[in-house]
Amino acid sequence: MDKVRIRRLPVVSPPVPDGGGRVVSSAGELAQIVNGVAYRFLAYVEFRPDAPRLRGNHFHERKTEIMYLIQGRLLALYEDVDTGERSSVELTAGDLVTIEPRCAHVYRVLEHAHAVELSTTEYDPDDTQRYQLAAIVDG
Template identity: 35%
Template sequence: MIKTSKLRVYSDDRGSLAENTLQEVMANSEHFFISKSIPNIVRGNHYHKRKEEWFYIIKGKAEIAVEDIDTKERESITVSADDNILVKMEPLKAHAIKSIGDEEMILLALINEVFDQEDPDTYEYKVL
């Protein structure tokens, strides 16, 4: 149920660069946000009917939990910045992201539509 994609990583004595090679991510992204969470904070606990999101942990570590709102199937994964993976959130999959570990967690989200205050397409659903 949780779909992930490994980024291509280049490393040398200067550090590293993680590169997205999935055309689907860039072709469908119209909006992004960055969230910062202190340890033990949970964000999300909602689902979308239309929106598709890709999450990337820039710093720290997170537990990402997902529940299919129709089948009630649940799954969770732990992702850290060192993993260099994108996590795909599909419509009708309720999700929550918990900052775990001892440091701030920074997350980048790429979304397939621009946020609209009049039609946010966000529905509360407790996962974590």
């Protein structure tokens, strides 16, 4: 799917290579998600299994969204709102997802999850367009 890219950050030994990666040790994990790009938005996102199990059901007209899944599992569904092309995938810790504008997305919690979301553009509530994908992944 052209508007979604998913990359599993590799577990590496220090130092982290230019392409990014995860250093996992007895002290914990260090994940280099991005390097050398100026970001204007950063958010922490928690996906709780005891809350409503779906999160998203929208797309952005201008914003490219980058999400790094720190912990947990999610079922993700993406739909290109221009072509109708759909893709679903199970995301797990270490996945780095880039969602281009006009790509609707929704997540179903499979396991308590934590993520960070980044964007080179500031948050603008007028850029978020509701788009109902819930019936496809709700189960």
